Amino acid sequence: MGSSNPLLWLCWATFAAYLAFFFLKKILPELRKLPPEPIKPLPALPAWLVCEDGAPFDLQVRWFALRAGGGTVVGHLPRPETDEWLYLYLTDDEVLPDHAALGFDAALGRYWIEAFDGADVRHNGERLESGDRPTLSDGDLLDLGRRSRFRFTLTGPEAE
Numbered sequence: 763m764g765s766s767n768p769l770l771w772l773c774w775a776t777f778a779a780y781l782a783f784f785f786l787k788k789i790l791p792e793l794r795k796l797p798p799e800p801i802k803p804l805p806a807l808p809a810w811l812v813c814e815d816g817a818p819f820d821l822q823v824r825w826f827a828l829r830a831g832g833g834t835v836v837g838h839l840p841r842p843e844t845d846e847w848l849y850l851y852l853t854d855d856e857v858l859p860d861h862a863a864l865g866f867d868a869a870l871g872r873y874w875i876e877a878f879d880g881a882d883v884r885h886n887g888e889r890l891e892s893g894d895r896p897t898l899s900d901g902d903l904l905d906l907g908r909r910s911r912f913r914f915t916l917t918g919p920e921a922e
Contacts, residue, residue, distance in 0.1 A: 804871030806831030810919070811850070811864075811904065811912040825919045826850050826912070828873070833865040836906060856882065856907030864898075872897040873914070875904065882907050 811826040828834045829848040839859035840851040852861075861881045866873050874897050877883035877890040884905035885896050902914045 801869060803868035806866045806868070806871075806873075807916050808918060809864075809873055809898075810915050810917075811836075812915055813910070813912055827918075828864055831866045831868070833863060835860055835863050837861045852906065852910055854907055854910045857910060861906055862904075867897070870897060872899075874898060875914075 808830045809828045811828065813824050813826070832848065833846055834848045834850060836850045836852060836857070837860045838852060838854065838857040839849075841849040843849060858878065858881050860878045862878060862883050863876045864873060865876075874895045875883070875885060875890070876895045877892055879892045881892075882905075883890045884903075885898075886903050887905075890896070898914045900914065900916045904912045904914060906912065
């Protein structure tokens with residue numbers, strides 16, 4: 763092995779400087795002109811709340827369908843469905859008239875839950891404060907009050 767050649771190093775450094783100059787002056791401005799890739803909203807999969815303590819033979823007592831891609835309010839006040847919200851009525855006395863809201867974030871492709879003011883809502887055993895909005899995964903446990911326990915699932919009653 764011989765000693766290094768300064769002229770060879772100078773040639774390579776000049777070539778690297780030219781490539782950097784070419785990239786910064788010619789290629790980078792062209793890349794900035796390209797339109798950004800539009801974010802495609804992810805489709806909402808159907809989701810359910812399952813009361814595992816419900817009657818084993820009566821599926822309507824156990825399974826509560828959420829509005830796919832929309833909002834669902836769980837509470838103690840019976841109301842008809844609107845264009846924006848589906849209302850699930852629970853007869854539990856501990857459940858407030860508007861207890862919790864569940865919705866779908868199209869950018870993330872995930873469902874979320876939010877507790878209303880004064881509502882006792884637990885997500886996987888952790889109490890939610892008003893304004894918290896954790897995302898839900900298949901199999902998450904939701905406690906609405908002390909007696910109403912649900913499992914969030916993306917596989918419906920036909921899977922049983």
